[in-house]
Amino acid sequence: MEHKDTTEERILTAAQVIFTKKGLAGARMQEIADEAGINKALLHYYFRSKEKLFRKVFERAIHILLSQVGNVLDANQPFFEKIHDLIGLYIDMLVANPGLPLFVLSEINQNPEFLEKQFVKTLHSKLPRLVSQINDEIAKETIKPINPVQLFLNILSMIVFPFAARPLLERVFQSSFNTTFEDLMKDRKKEIYEFIINSIKNN
Amino acid sequence: MEHKDTTEERILTAAQVIFTKKGLAGARMQEIADEAGINKALLHYYFRSKEKLFRKVFERAIHILLSQVGNVLDANQPFFEKIHDLIGLYIDMLVANPGLPLFVLSEINQNPEFLEKQFVKTLHSKLPRLVSQINDEIAKETIKPINPVQLFLNILSMIVFPFAARPLLERVFQSSFNTTFEDLMKDRKKEIYEFIINSIKNN
């Protein structure tokens, strides 16, 4: 699966590295060519324009961010297990792709037309199911009453934010607590899960 | 206080709008001039270069993000009150400046040298105090044992992330729940505080 060593693939990988670091506007085609170890003209041979190349990289990023998570949300699983697996899967994915959240959020902000219907549609099809599952648990009194959307926001925030703020947090944690970002993230799955359960679970 | 209507101020305000929307690399001096209603050459007359103008805007943003919060963290207050006030102050500030978090995080990521010592130093001087206050509460058994850094990350995440992800969340919430972002944020102070207290407080 992971990556036939064709020129096209090497360009895409290089483009992902540079676009993630510099953004669409800040990236230079020359930089991408250098990173891929090929000539600038080849980029245009394969992808015609900078924006078309960017769109391919961006679509990939969105796909990674959504694909596995959709399955967890769909799964027919007890509520607490689902939350547990969601946290585990998402953090694993972000550890493997730490630059994705900030990349996607920045570009959507700077260029709102990149927020494709696909993205919104995927979430739109998954979220209501989670919301009604939360409401079921509240009705069964297994968890305390809470606005399901706010609960979802809390969970998502605790998972994703540290990666979006990583460039900043790395330095602060290093200088203040002699802790590396990686160490924090190792414990974080368990930490987040327990923090949530402690908060919402009924005795 | 807020803003003598000098040309310099109008440029800074315009620059903040454009840089926040497009980033350093994506912003055009012409756009900033148009937004300020003046000529392009005047930008250079007042600020010499695009980067110097950017730095002024960026420093302002950092200042807004840190100034009030430092005071809360320093305050000699009971722990739960301090958490309560911290959430309230920070969300108020972000509602007034919703674009700041993503702006600052993106630019630090794309241009790590903009992360000035000042920023790291300020946090460095405030955080250990909060950490030891958390440890005190754990020792007194008013709250459950928890890694203070992780707790701090949880709180910060729940406050800041929704604003960083705002361009995305706005659409999703609108299309899935017929809720506006603003409505969610109105309740959010109370929601976050209760979520945290429920999680950490000992009975």
Add this chain to the structure above:
DNA sequence: GTCTATAAGTAGATAGAC
């Protein structure tokens, strides 16, 4: 202080040889 005009450099894109 504010403008118009222009200089100098850069980046995306293409032509054409191999």
Add this chain to the structure above:
DNA sequence: GTCTATCTACTTATAGAC
């Protein structure tokens, strides 16, 4: 498919009139 050389357009920055 891959390269070198080049075109064209745009962007920052400056010169100089008012």
